[in-house]
Every structure is written in C-alpha cells, then in structure tokens.
Amino acid sequence: MSALLTIRSRRDQMSAIERRIADFVLDNANLLRDYSSQQLANALGVSQSSVVKFCQKLGFKGYPDLKYSVGEDIARADNGDEPPATSAPEHPADAMAAELWRRKSAAEEETRSINPPGTIAAVAAAITLAGEGGKVFLIGLGDDDIRARALALRLSLLGILTVHNFDPAHMAASVSAACTGDVLMVFSEHGKPPPLCYIARCFRERGGTVVSVTRHTSNPLRAYADIALLVSAHDEEVHIQPLLYQAAAQHLMDRVFVRLCEGGRDQQLRENLERLQPMLEP
Template sequence: MPPLARIRGERDRMSAIERRIADFMLDNAHLLRDYSSQQLANALGISQSSVVKFSQKLGFKGYPDLKFSIGESLARLDSDGGDAGTALAAHDDDPGARLAESLWRAKAEAVTVTRALNAHTEVARVAEAIRTAGKVYAIGVGNDGLHARALSIKLAMIGRTAIHLFDPALMAVGTSSAASGDVLLVLCEHGQEAALCHTARLFRQRGGKVVTITRHTANALRAHADIALLVSAHDPRPQVEVLLYHAALQHLLDLVFLLLCEDEVHLRMLVENAAPIE
C-alpha cells in the first residue's frame, strides 16, 4: 500500500500526537524531503522520538525509511501522472468533467486502501459463512440500511434465506429465532449504535456468527464481531467523504457476492431468478 494511503487509512486509530504528524505529512508530502525528524518535530512542537515511533508504528525502520518511501511513491505518481495531467488539462474549460475526474480518482484510492485493509482470506471467510448459513440477517441504520437491503435482495436471488432488518427497536426481536450457524451481517459506519451492539451480542449468545463492516476505527461494534471487515475513506470535503465511504463499502459487498457466485448452484439460481426480470 502506498505510504500516504497507509497513513490516511490508519489515521482514525491514531493518538492525538500521531494524528498531528499524519496530517502534516498528508498536507506537506512534497516538502518532507527537506525535513529531518528533528525539524519535523520542531515544526509540530513534539519530541523527535514521537516522529520515530510514528514511523515504526507504520512498519518502517525509522523516519528516513518512511520519508524515502513517500518520496519514491510521489515520484512514481508524477511519472505515471502524465496521462492524468493531460486528461485534467483537457477539462480546464469543463468544470463538470474535472469534478468527475477528481471524484473517480478519490473513489479509486478509497477502494484501494480498503482492499489493502481486508485480507482476501477474511473476505472469503465471510462468503463461506454466508454460503453455509441456515439464515442470513442483514441490518444497518440510515444509509447503511440501504446497502443491507440491497445485499439481502442479492442473497435471495442466489437462493440464500436472507432477512433484512431496519428498525433498531426491533432488531433484537427480529433475530430471536437465530440458530447456531446463522450469520448476522451488521453494517454501521462508525460502529457506535447501541442497538446494533446489543443485537450482535445476543446473536453470538445464540450461537450465530457476527460479521461487521465499519470504518477502520476502534469501535464498540467490532468487539462483538467474529469477522470484522473495514472501510477506509477520507476526504476533507464532507460531501465527498460520504461518497467515498459508500463506494468502498459497496466494493466489499460486491466482492463477497462474487465469491458466492463462484458456487455453481448459486450462479444457476441467480440466472433463473434474473430471467423473468429481463
């Protein structure tokens, strides 16, 4: 994963001092080649050891290693950016086209970081749990609920018994018939919904398996997960950040669905159920 993407993806889990370092690096990446660890520490009013520990926490030997990796990544982007620059320059007189290009690139980065956060084995575990489950419950609140509903429909089309729950007050009741081997898929961006945490806890007590999809943050919901998938999507513009989150979330759900469709029985059921709709 590119170092700046890694920093952006880990930011929500950092301490206050680490976030200050991260924000400086993200905002001034091209200037880091002129900063020693001591100069960076002086600029931020922190200790040099904090900069070193920050670098090591990201998996680098030290700050020089991190700085070199960022510089190399930026050089690669500059080298590969000729076509992108040409494309953007071609849209100088078309703000709509420039906005579309910018959004596409931001979504691509969000999906790339999210992919890196979730090992394929973990995504495959989710697909296998759904494949072997007696029933699949999909729950979410707000916009997450829309994704849960769409996934429930897809699962039904491949022959899985899928139940979509959307009322927080009734979620615990709605899963009261859950049995061992059933799967509860919980979508919650920030993972702090008390009703969802309560439902997940009860579901596990009944022997079911809980899968959570949240932002890449330490949150209460992840503590109740058997399998936790993570979404990373960051942008200073709130109207863009929400789009990035849903794009990355949808990518994860689409990948799970495609893995399920590798089963010939599921694929045949999908074709049969889709035929009358066409």
C-alpha cells in the same frame, strides 16, 4: 466518445430490442467485423431495419459506420492507446468528476488492502453455510441500510434466505429465531449505536456468526464481530468523505457477492433473474 462507450452510456435509455443489440455488440465486439447487418439481425431474432435504426439513433450513418468505429476502438485497446483527445479545453465539471473518481479509487484501493482475500472468503463461507438451511440477518441504520437492503436482495437472488430489517426493535425480536450457523451482517459506518451492539451480542449468544461492516477504527460493534469487514475512506472535505465511504463499502460488498457467485450459486442467480425479467420489462 468511442462507439463502445457511447453504447454503454446510453444503454439504460434504450428499448428492449435496442438493449439486446447493444449487449450483443458490447459482448462480441471482436466478432462484429464478421457479421453483416442481416446476419446480426438473424442472430438476435430482430429485423434488419431494427439494427440500422439502432446505429442511426447512436449517431452513426449506418451499420458499416458502427462496425468501423467499433473496430477502431478494439485496435486502440490492443495498442494500449487512449481515445483521441479533443482540442477543446477540459470543462470544470469534467475535471471535478475525474478528481472524484480518483478519490473513490484511492478509497477502494485502501479498503481492499485491509480486507485480504482470506477475509472475503471467510465471509462468503459463513454466508454459504447459513444458506444451507439457515438464515442471513441484515441490518443497517440510515444510509447503512442502503447497503444492507441491496445485499439482502442479492442474497435472495442466490437462493439464500434473508431476514432484513432497519428497525432495531424488530430485528432484536427476529434474532430470537436465530440458530447456530446463522449469520448476522451489521452495517454501521462508525460502529457505535448501542442497539446494534446489543443485537450483535444477543446473536452471538445464540451461536450465530456476526459480520460487521464499519470504518477502519476501533469501535464497539467491531469488538462483537466474529469477522470484521473494514472500510477506509477519508477526505478533508465534509461533503466528499461520505461519498468515498459509500463507494468503498459498496465495492467491498460486491467482492463478497462475486465470491458467492463463483462458489457455485451463479446458476440459481440466472434462474431467478429470468423468472423476474417479465416483471421488469416494459
């Protein structure tokens, strides 16, 4: 495994100081050759021994060994070469993981092709408008609530007021406070639950914009939407198909989030993340 890939794969298990060193190495790999261990320590405000221990914990003899390995990674990337393969045969679990990733990638590519940049821009514009004094309502049932909840948190970090609920009755009551310019995002894989269709219809009657996130099929919920985001994820194996849908749908929401950040709300995101960081650090 390459040095950079090793650092990425083990970052979540690192201490706060180790993560600081890891992030610097990952973000400045091309510049690492110009840094001694002491210079790196000074740049990060840590001790030189912390840098050495970081390298040794990853399996390197020391900082020079890590720097040399990172340099090899960069050289291989510049030459378009893959990391050298081992002589051992591929483990069945690795083959399964690679095949699952291939299927997820195919589902994401299909989903991207049916949601052109203009559609993503329209959703981002509606959310941006709602964020200027209005609200964004989000609802999903079952597994769909995972994506609704995640997006609600991200929008909140961008300074956008969100109303998230997984209970249709409570959401129906909340919708009574909707105004023109507000946005309702409804997550439903098959787009058929009558309560969600009812909520969407009521929301439109109050002058709001409805955005549906469903499969690429004809469904009642999609018919109520002003903007329809579509997910294409199909597989013959019943245990694989939901995984493909979840991956493609999440990537679709990530595209919307990135568009919002690029629209000028990235500074608000940084400020909120800094404010929350003391609560998240051990």
